[in-house]
Amino acid sequence: MTLLGPAAPPAHADVPDRIVKTARLRRILAGHPEADALVLTSAESLAWYLDGARVTVPIGGAPVLALELDRAAETIHCLSNEAERMVAEELPEGLQVEAVPWSTDLLAGRAGTSILSEQQIAGELRAARASLLPQELAHYRTLCADLAALATDVLGQAAPHALEREIAAAAAGGIVAMGGEPLVVLVAGESRRHHRHPLPTDALVGGEATLVLCARRRGMIANLTRRIRFRRPTADIAGSEQRILEVEAEILRATRVGRTFVQVFDDIASAYPAHGFAADEWTRHHQGGPTGYLGRDPKLTPTTSGSFVENQAFAWNPTAPGVKVEDTALLTDAGIDVLTVDPRWPTEPVGGIPRPVTLAP
Structure with missing residues (x-):
């Protein structure tokens, strides 16, 4: 057993992490042809995908946003009272953000869409997070x-x-x-x-x-x-x-x-x-x-x-x-x-x- 310095970067070191993470999520979705999209709703998965964004207000509280990723696009559903701050201070640039009334569920209105929940793909998401970029x-x-x-x-x-x-x-x-x-x-x-x-x-x-x-x-x-x-x-x-x-x-x-x-x-x-x-x-x-x-x-x-x-x-x-x-x-x-x-x-x-x-x- 040896003590090492920083490991050599992988071949995709010049590729932004989130591009690699998006590909990992789309591979998960491709393995579930019955689903139209997957959603990330936990603090750990959202922070992982969103480059370390702080997605809760109380420490340990529920996230104020959810990510919906389908086979072509991705959408952030964010509580309306948090959306302006999240866009200005936390979220990576270039994301499509949809403000959701704070009094409703983050994924309200998704009826008719076959969505994979985190609970259904928990092991696959854990594996997607495992190898650090x-x-x-x-x-x-x-x-x-x-x-x-x-x-x-x-x-x-x-x-x-x-x-x-x-x-x-x-x-x-x-x-x-x-x-x-x-x-x-x-x-x-x-x-x-x-x-x-x-x-x-x-x-x-x-x-x-x-x-x-x-x-x-x-x-x-x-x-x-x-x-x-x-x-x-x-x-x-x-x-x-x-x-x-x-x-x-x-x-x-x-x-x-x-x-x-x-x-x-x-x-x-x-x-x-x-x-x-x-x-x-x-x-x-x-x-x-x-x-x-x-x-x-x-x-x-x-x-x-x-x-x-x-x-x-x-x-x-x-x-x-x-x-x-x-x-x-x-x-x-x-x-x-x-x-x-x-x-x-x-x-x-x-x-x-x-x-x-x-x-x-």
Whole structure:
């Protein structure tokens, strides 16, 4: 396994991403001759197709527009109270936009048209999003680097007397300041290190702090976990932190182009007992999976269908009591390219790849 720099661009690097994406959608539609058109209605699919447009108002809310694509044209159906702003600030140029009264359904009036919904083609849309294109990958690299730098800044300013909520506020504010949306902000001080999803509280940091961030910008989501410690760890804690990195190294070795999700998940499950954790440790928390326009796209289970493809982003998060490691990375034919990297954060080579260790100021 090797750590790579930016992957070489594919042959269509000079073609705008959305032209390639349109072709991918039309191939899906061609496979369903019974349908006249397909529609995109989810935030992830719309942001993917519309070059990272912000398609919701509340974070996690319903999109304010839908895309209808038939065999010859494409139309954006947008709520009338949002259309002017979306055209001026969010949507790519050259799209046909139809304003729909805010009091009606976005696809009202489509009676008589045989439309493929996202639910009918969910797996095909996920596959269409999987292999990142040059322009979206350039944006993604910048987002991942910015988030990694923010995590370093926030934890670098933390102190034992800080509250978990204070660290969370600094992180969330930093994400907004860099033009993003904070989707997940978790903080665990020393007293709450055992929680797998530590929503921040008024607890003091004490001897250590763990920060988990998922941030969205231009529709794409970066994910990472970092930890700082203010006192020497016990031998048990230090040993567990090293062993979880060895578990992750096994998972990274298993993540290769062409391997099925089931094959990789089997390797994940067997990595825990191979490095001294309980055989059922994988059952106590999700393990991660492909990422990009969803935090996990999809979150892998022992039965998830699909295979890894070239230029697919992923984020594993192996975890055991009190320990976790997580970064966003890119899969290429040649190896793993970790994207959430800040050169200021200390690392050590594990399985041939520099991995983040606990920061000790």
